[in-house]
Amino acid sequence: MSMRWGMTVPLGGVPLADHAAVFTALADAGFTDAWTAEVAGTDAFTPLTLAAAWEPRLRLGTAIAPVYTRGPGLLAMTAAALAETAPGRFQFGIGASSPVVAGDWNAADFVKPFARSRDTLRFLRAALAGEMVDREFPTFTVKRFRLERPPAVPPRLMLAALRPQMLHLAAAEADGVILNWLAATDVPTALAETKEAGPDFAVATRIFVVPTDDAGYARTLGRRLITSYLTVPAYAAFHRWLGREEILAPMWAAWERGDRKAALAAIPDSLVDELVVHGTPEVVRSRVQAYAEAGVTIPVMALLPTPELERGGFPALTELIAALGRPGR
Template identity: 90%
Template sequence: MSMRWGMTVPLGGVPLAGHAAVFSALADAGFTDAWSAEVNGADAFTPLTLAAAWEPRLRLGTAIAPVYTRGPGLLAMTAAALAETAPGRFQFGIGASSPVVAGDWNAADFVKPFARSRDMLRFLRAALAGEVVDQAFPTFTVKRFRLERPPAVPPQLLLAALRPQMLRLAAAEADGVILNWLSPADVHTALAETKQAGPGFAVAARIFVVPTDDAAYARTLGRRLITSYLTVPAYAEFHRWLGREEVLTPMWRAWESGDRRGALAAIPDPLVDELVVHGTPEQVRARVQAYADAGITVPVMALLPTPELERGGLPALTELISALGRPA
């Protein structure tokens, strides 16, 4: 069994103010980690700040904080504050995110994502160590910035990566990598690009899970997710690189023509089953372990809604957390 066992927070159906019970249930069930995402729900830091205060047994991570939506100084200050709140328990994951999140929703210019990610990684390494940063990076310039409260224990820096260039950057300059939208069989392909990483290199992966034995429901939800994510250019290129161009081309063609229903219908069941984990809680747990067996050091579930959760509310969620937890 993996030594690390993570869950994406916050969980749906529970207000942030009610998450003390959720964090406690996660730790009681054997979850070691709470990781946040940042798209258009909660920001990446508030849920983790609450977890830091309410549940000291959990390690924390962002997957991810985008490198475009905050200025360099603010990103460093926010990470430093959380690192001070949870000394030694915080891993700081950054990434390019997407043109929609950066540009359409946050009025940023989504240009040169590789260079921007590299420059932010280098800036954060220096800033979080308490250094004065006075440098013209290729994608931004910082003049005489120094954290007033540098953390006593700087967080490890992880970089979200999909294809070889970004994977190699993570191996060369980050403390770990964050993967997304891949199957256990794909892990070897991705990690082949990180061979130069040093010892202790963390490999986190966000894994979508639908814990229900209603396969039709899970596959319908999975198809919607696949059309939402794998039509984004970066993810489309990622899956071309992984060898899925033939199976995904019908979906891409239908999507580009505006045929949303046709795009959903073009996704075969085996592809959904590869990329979205579903089944009984025991089956889900075993499949997540398969990611760990393939080389993921921090498997992080992203729990999706199920009919059982919608009917059962918080008691059903608490029971499910226990069933999905890492066995002692």
């Protein structure tokens, strides 16, 4: 059984200023971890800073901070500040992100994502240890940078990875890997590429969950998510590698010709059910536990809206958090 149990924060429908009650509810329910994403909502660090101050029982993690949207020095400073705020509780997850997030929204050149991720990982390892970094990396150059406040406990560095090259890099040079958009049955395929990792290697996975017994609602939402993510080249290549080219080809073809309605219709229920966890809270909790049994050490739920939450508001949310809490807590 996984000893770690995570939730993606902040939760929808709750202002950041009101999240103290959310963090307390998570910790009371046996959640051990609060993890952030960074796309177009909150940044990756502000919610974790609040969690660090409001709920000392939670470990904290970014999944992910993109390597293109901040300079190397600013990435190190931000991570160091949060590591100082929550000593020993912060895990720093970085990754390439996507051409949309890096390029279209943040005016960065999304080139050589593997090399940029590798170089950033190596820079951060040295900088967060308090070393002077004066080095020409293949994708950027840093001249005489040293943190003024290196953290007493440097954060564990985790790398987002989908396919073998990045998975091998995570196993060789990071303290853990962050997976995304895969079924529990896919986990062994991914982890087969991390065999050289050490015994304390962490495996975090974001799992989209829709805790409702309205399967039609959950599948409609799941189809929208699948067309949003699995049409991105990196995720499309990931699922080809996992063996889903035949089942996803009709969706990709419809999307390419601009027929969004046909793309949604081309996604079978079976695929949605594999990739998006839905059902009663008890079913969701059991299916998330399946990821842990497959080798994930930090399963991290990403809670999506449901009709029950929309009707019930914050009381329904706190009740749901309790129902989704860590098994055997």
